Amino acid sequence: MADRLPPHPDSESGESRSIYTSLLIALAGLFVLYVPTFTDLFRGVWSTDAQAHGPIVFGLSLWLLYRGRETLLAPVALNPKPAIAYLLIAIAGLFYALGRSQGILLFEVGSLVWMLIGVVLLLYGPVQVKSIWFALFFMLFMIPLPGAFVDAITHPMKMAVSYVAEQLLYWADYPVSRNGVIIQIGPYQLLVADACAGLHTLFTLEALGLLYLNIVRHASVFRNVTLAVLIIPISFAANVIRVVVLTLITFYFGDDAGQGFMHGFAGMVLFMAALFLIIGFDSLLRALATTPDAPKAEVCSQ
Numbered sequence: 001m002a003d004r005l006p007p008h009p010d011s012e013s014g015e016s017r018s019i020y021t022s023l024l025i026a027l028a029g030l031f032v033l034y035v036p037t038f039t040d041l042f043r044g045v046w047s048t049d050a051q052a053h054g055p056i057v058f059g060l061s062l063w064l065l066y067r068g069r070e071t072l073l074a075p076v077a078l079n080p081k082p083a084i085a086y087l088l089i090a091i092a093g094l095f096y097a098l099g100r101s102q103g104i105l106l107f108e109v110g111s112l113v114w115m116l117i118g119v120v121l122l123l124y125g126p127v128q129v130k131s132i133w134f135a136l137f138f139m140l141f142m143i144p145l146p147g148a149f150v151d152a153i154t155h156p157m158k159m160a161v162s163y164v165a166e167q168l169l170y171w172a173d174y175p176v177s178r179n180g181v182i183i184q185i186g187p188y189q190l191l192v193a194d195a196c197a198g199l200h201t202l203f204t205l206e207a208l209g210l211l212y213l214n215i216v217r218h219a220s221v222f223r224n225v226t227l228a229v230l231i232i233p234i235s236f237a238a239n240v241i242r243v244v245v246l247t248l249i250t251f252y253f254g255d256d257a258g259q260g261f262m263h264g265f266a267g268m269v270l271f272m273a274a275l276f277l278i279i280g281f282d283s284l285l286r287a288l289a290t291t292p293d294a295p296k297a298e299v300c301s302q
Contacts, residue, residue, distance in 0.1 A: 026119045080123060183243070209234065
């Protein structure tokens, strides 16, 4: 029997060109399909304070995809799954059509994640999907949620933030009182709005914390899981800090200063407080993980 000849280099380069051509066609299709969606988002909900995190998450998701391009585009371990891929693309297309026609952003924007998974499975395989899993997961934070669900979750969060902020100011001997989500300090009344303590803020800070974990890439599973769980109380504490700072600025400098701060620097205070808390807890976990064990007593026998 004749020996089996190795594949000709020209055939490999031809296969690579075919995959790149298919990828460019798929990207062109996604571009045509979703440009109107993102145009509406930038002109609509993403231009509001409540959804201002959407463009940031979208940009970071594109950066994460770009960062994983070497593994994604490497011509190794190709194992396309066309049956699963076509099913996912078809389901994503149905959700996109329903969301686009009925104005349901949860379906329209959310379909992009499943569409990308289907395209990568069709051209490459599960290994490449796994290499970009965090970027795909991170995209979930940019999907606008239904208003009724957001309102139901946001109100108790605002109540809790208002209560804690009032108690901190009361313990600091400020003339403060509270009625629901309205904080009165001296002659001023402040309404704790959705942007100060809403579900969108929690999602934004959760995304920030998970991005920090992905960039730092700790080897300790315990440290990663603990820090991911702590992001929720950290985001609550960051919201409290923002409300307290806003209240104190209004008390000392007047309502105009407070309103100006609210629109100019409140978000910066929130993210800086959350980032410092995340880094602080991460440092504490690192210190606990590297604490040397107590020296063991040695027993000598002669």
